[in-house]
Amino acid sequence: MSGPSRQPGRLGPDRLRVIPTWRHGQERLYVCHPDGRNVAWYDREAARVHLLSEDEREDVLQALGPFLTGPVAVGPPPVPTPADLARLSLHPDDDLAPNRPGEALLVALDREPAPVHRLRPDPRRRALTAEQTVGDALDRLDGAGWHTLHSIPLPGGDRIHHLAIGPGGLFAVHALYARKQRVQVADPMVTLGRHEAQPLLRRVRSDADRASYALTAEVHPLLALAGPADLRVTAPPRGVRILQDTDLEGLTRMGGVLKPADVEALHAMARDRATWGRV
Incomplete structure (x- = not known):
């Protein structure tokens, strides 16, 4: 038996x-x-x-x-590399690598669903769609030597939507739902359709600065737009890349910044929850 x-x-x-x-x-x-x-x-x-x-x-x-x-x-x-040893020493609860795109929103929606009588769509659903769309596009870079971490928690309740690490460097990626809407960028303001302009690029730069501090490495800010109908940038924003989700594969054409061993070491450091505790 x-x-x-x-x-x-x-x-x-x-x-x-x-x-x-x-x-x-x-x-x-x-x-x-x-x-x-x-x-x-x-x-x-x-x-x-x-x-x-x-x-x-x-x-x-x-x-x-x-x-x-x-x-x-x-x-x-x-024979394990230093990055392997760092990963294997992590407690599963402290390992951010298994996070799904939009992990924090998925948990929040599960714990507190929107009321069934709500007249307008829950804005968290659109934000989740954006993070999943952008996250899936970044995950497809894995075969080109890139690693992406999703929904990195920061002190104060903030989080970095995605952190991409690869031969072309490190990118703190903020996903914005823009399906079938016109997007206009006038640094630091971002206007989405008929909505009021928001200083979103300040948030994108702040995320990258905090990641740079945590990892002691240069992290570039990147705003990723999910499904926009049109994108207009009045002037190149200072230090921020702006890409549509369909253009993220272009990151694989960037190289010469990080060696494979550097990518693995930074990924091992970034996946540790404790790395982000004081930024």
């Missing part, structure tokens, strides 16, 4: 727990101690269990038993 199946995230009799994570549609199962320390991870696509401690081989395989699909190779991971 088979024993009870073990669910992800629950402690088993072998005191280990299995935590699934998804990134760009790929699943990886981490095996952790109760205090959050990783001891192994299972890469389904490669059919390999990467084991950090040979002494815990039996416990790891026992914990992964309900999740293994066919024969798997078991062995130590490739």
Whole structure:
């Protein structure tokens, strides 16, 4: 008779727990101690269990038993880089990499949905659409050596919508819903359709400045417009890039700023929640 199946995230009799994570549609199962320390991870696509401690081989395989699909190779991971070591030392609750585009808005809408009798659409829904549209476009840069973190929390309740890190540098990206609307930019003001102009570029620059302080590296501000009908810029804004979501792939044509090792090291630093605690 088979024993009870073990669910992800629950402690088993072998005191280990299995935590699934998804990134760009790929699943990886981490095996952790109760205090959050990783001891192994299972890469389904490669059919390999990467084991950090040979002494815990039996416990790891026992914990992964309900999740293994066919024969798997078991062995130590490739020699870890400093970025790998930093990532593996993170407690899952402090790792921002699994955040989905619009993560904070998704949580807020789940906790406090808009009243059903609301006459106008919930503005959070449009903001979420913008972040998801822009975030998905940035995630597609992954194959070109880029990493993107989403919904980075900052002190005071602020957050950076997206942080893109790649060969072309670092970009703090603010997503703006502009579907079928005309957008006019007169630094620092941004006018969306018939709405009143807002000094949005100040916010975009502030996000980049705070990210630069946290990462001790130059971070460029970028305003990403989701689906505008028209864009007019009266004069090039100081230091801010303005792109439509469909043009974000152009970042892959930028290079010569960061080496692959630098990209990985900055990504490892940026994904740690503690990095952003004092900015």
